[in-house]
Amino acid sequence: MNPVAMNPVPMNPVPMNTVPTKTLSTLDREHAVELIQQAYADGRLGTAELELRIEQALTATTSQELEPAVADLPQVEKAEETVRLESVGGSVTRKGDWLVPRRLRVESEYGRVRLDLSQAHIPHARVDIELWLAYGAATIILPAGATADADGVRTDWGRVSCKAPGRPRPGAPHVRVTGELPYGRLTIRNARA
Structure with a gap:
């Protein structure tokens, strides 16, 4: 009998306390x-x-x-609640000193939407605004230095005009606008000095 066959060399065992790694999305x-x-x-x-x-x-x-x-940063829940503002024929307006949520969904059939963030409290580095506007117009006014992009807005016969810088800047709020405006108009601009 071969003594090597009876006493095989042990393989490198996997440590019992190994934590499986999760692939990131x-x-x-x-x-x-x-x-x-x-x-x-x-x-x-x-x-x-x-x-x-x-x-x-x-x-x-x-x-x-x-x-x-x-690891050493305050954790915020991933699934923050989306604040919803809805109107059929009226207007949706937010201005002055208001608290801007992390996620905001605005739905309006025929009304007018005006979100003035220039004096608002914005505790988040990024704000997502989901806009569903069939007809009518929407205006989003940003604080000085804030940036925005409306790349996620789909329109058929409407118009989207974003006059704010599109690239996020460190330390400045960034607003990302998505949604549908089949016949509506959207204007995004910074506050006038």
């Missing part, structure tokens, strides 16, 4: 970037640290790689 990375941007906006991070952590978050492929970028 785009939403996981986006949520991490939001936490980092919010920490910067709150004054918890400097510009260099902001850039480093965002790079870590965007290049992470597993939850273990992402963890160092957000």
Whole structure:
């Protein structure tokens, strides 16, 4: 009998306390970037640290790689509630000192929508506005320095005009507008000085 066959060399065992790694989705990375941007906006991070952590978050492929970028930051629930504003023929207006939610859905059949964020309290680095406007017009006024994009808005016979800068800037709110305006009009601009 061959003694090697009776006493095989042990294979490298897998440690029992190994934690499985989770592959990240785009939403996981986006949520991490939001936490980092919010920490910067709150004054918890400097510009260099902001850039480093965002790079870590965007290049992470597993939850273990992402963890160092957000471990010491206050966590915010991913599933924040969407605030809904609805009107059939009237107008939807928000202005002055109001609290802007993280996610806002505005539905209007024939009315007018005016969201003035120039003096509002915006506690989030990014705000998502979902706009469903069949007819009528919508105006979104941003604070000075804020950015916006309306790339997610679909229109048939309507018009979309975004006069605000489109690329997000560190420390400034970014508003992302999506939705449908079959015959409606949308104007996004910064507040006049």
